[in-house]
C-alpha cells in the first residue's frame with residue numbers, strides 16, 4: 001500500500017518561526033531560493049525527534065543540521081565566506097563550496113542544545129568545515145555507494161537529505177536499514193522527479209541550450225536516483241523498510257521559483273560581496289536579510305501553491321523503520 005501524506009501539528013520549535021527563518025536566510029542569503037528550501041526541510045524535520053545515537057549521512061558542511069538543531073551564527077557569517085572556483089561555477093559546474101581555508105572558524109552565537117553523534121560525507125573539505133562547528137562527535141569520510149562503515153544497529157536515528165545523489169541507491173537503503181537499531185527511525189528527505197515539470201525545459205526551443213545550461217548548471221546530473229513517489233516506496237519496501245509516515249513539504253510553486261532563483265548570477269554576487277569592505281558587506285547583508293525575511297515568508301509555508309490545479313509534490317520526508 002502506498003503511504004498517505006499526513007497532516008498533524010508541528011511541535012513547538014525553539015525559536016519563533018520568524019527567528020528561525022532569519023537564522024537560515026542569514027546563512028544562505030545570496031541564494032534565497034535555497035534558504036527557503038532549507039527552512040521547509042527543517043520544519044518538516046522538526047516533526048521527528050532526533051534520538052541518540054544519531055547519524056547525518058552526507059552532512060556536507062554541517063550548517064543545515066547545526067541551524068536545524070537551534071544553532072545560531074554571528075550575523076556576519078554565512079556559507080559564502082568560504083568558497084572557491086567562482087569563475088568555474090558557470091562554465092564547469094564547479095562546486096564552489098568544495099573548499100576550506102586553514103582559518104575557517106564560523107563565529108557561533110548560540111550552540112545547539114543537542115548535537116549529533118556522527119556525520120559523513122564524500123567531500124573531505126566539507127567534513128573539515130563541519131568539524132569546526134563542534135556539532136558532530138565524529139566525522140567520517142565515506143562514499144554512500146560503498147558499505148557504510150558502522151556496526152549493525154549502531155544508530156537510533158539515521159538522517160539523510162541526499163539519498164537521490166546516490167547511484168547505488170538500493171544498496172544504500174539496505175545499508176541504512178542495517179545500521180539502524182530495531183525500532184529506530186530512518187528519516188529520508190527525497191526529491192521526486194515531478195521537479196522536472198517545474199523547470200524551463202519545455203521552452204528549450206525558445207530559450208536555447210546555453211540559457212538552460214546557465215540556469216540549470218548540471219543539477220540533474222548530480223541526482224542519479226531521482227524518481228517518483230511510487231518508485232521510492234517500492235525501493236523502501238525492497239530494502240526492508242516500513243513507512244511510518246510521509247510528509248510532502250515542497251510544492252511545484254516552490255520548485256518553480258527555485259528553478260530560476262539567483263543561481264546564474266550567484267558567483268558574481270558572492271565575488272562582489274567578498275571583495276568589498278567588511279562594514280559595507282555587513283550593511284548590505286543586513287538590509288538584504290531583512291528584505292528576504294519578508295519576501296520569503298509565504299514560501300516557508302509547505303503548502304504554498306500558486307498553480308490553478310494543485311501541483312505534484314516535489315520533495316517528501318519519509319520516516320522509515322527497519323522491518324522485523
Ligand SMILES: C[S@@+](CC[C@H](N)C(=O)[O-])C[C@H]1O[C@@H](n2cnc3c(N)ncnc32)[C@H](O)[C@@H]1O
Nearest residue numbers: 058059060064121122123142143144145162165
Ligand atoms: C545538497 S548537499 C546536502 C548537504 C547537507 N546534508 C545539507 O543539508 O546541507 C548533498 C551532499 O551530498 C554529498 N554527496 C554527494 N554524493 C555523495 C556520495 N556518493 N556519498 C556521500 N556523500 C555524497 C555532497 O558532498 C553534499 O555534501
